[in-house]
Amino acid sequence: MKHIVFHLDFVSPYAWLAFERLPEVLEGLSHSVEYRPVLLGALLQQHGNPGPAGIAPKRDWTYRHAVWLGHSLGVPLTMPARHPFHPLPLLRQALACSRDGSINRFVAGTVFRHVWQGGHDALDAQRLEALAAELEPQRKPENADGARPKALLRSNTDAAAARGVFGVPAFEVDGKVFWGMDSLPMLRAWLEGDAWFDTGWDAAASVAQGLPG
Numbered sequence: 001m002k003h004i005v006f007h008l009d010f011v012s013p014y015a016w017l018a019f020e021r022l023p024e025v026l027e028g029l030s031h032s033v034e035y036r037p038v039l040l041g042a043l044l045q046q047h048g049n050p051g052p053a054g055i056a057p058k059r060d061w062t063y064r065h066a067v068w069l070g071h072s073l074g075v076p077l078t079m080p081a082r083h084p085f086h087p088l089p090l091l092r093q094a095l096a097c098s099r100d101g102s103i104n105r106f107v108a109g110t111v112f113r114h115v116w117q118g119g120h121d122a123l124d125a126q127r128l129e130a131l132a133a134e135l136e137p138q139r140k141p142e143n144a145d146g147a148r149p150k151a152l153l154r155s156n157t158d159a160a161a162a163r164g165v166f167g168v169p170a171f172e173v174d175g176k177v178f179w180g181m182d183s184l185p186m187l188r189a190w191l192e193g194d195a196w197f198d199t200g201w202d203a204a205a206s207v208a209q210g211l212p213g
Helices: 013-025 040-046 056-073 088-095 105-116 125-138 147-162 181-191 200-204
Strands: 002-008 031-037 170-173 176-179
Touching: 002 013, 013 056, 013 105, 013 181, 031 088, 031 105, 031 147, 040 147, 088 105, 088 125, 088 147, 105 125, 170 181, 176 181
Parallel strands: 002 031
Antiparallel strands: 002 170, 170 176
């Protein structure tokens, strides 16, 4: 059985789409999935990457593309009232349901739907209270003061960065990182033992840098 670590941040529409698509993509394969919230902004900052929303034309394109993908795949996706936003309250609510930094699929789906269905403000105070109530049965008593979820998020993000994760969604398996929703077919190919990986994985990334450092 292959173990997949799904690094996610609820602020990413592509993470939501990948979350919904993953069971179908992995159908028929022996696998387990571990869902780990990370802070996308911190991962981007490490590489000086402003992210799609930091470039105005790219922001417009990203939102159009994400909503179109949801439409074409039959995955409900409506842009929230404001985006981007600071996802810390959502990440910490999710990790309040964790003892080790991983969350179950119910918790992940509940928070994703809070953001990506209905077109509401993801950080609206009343909605955050309602989300907390929905997650309450999943909360761990030792996380009540909020300190441990913060530490888990920091640890998750640092560990992801150390393993080469630079964005979300990212899928880590067998020491390899597959980034983006469009990497899902490639992830399945690896799990199925596609012979391309014997040489293609390393060869593709060994090309010399053509720009000055």
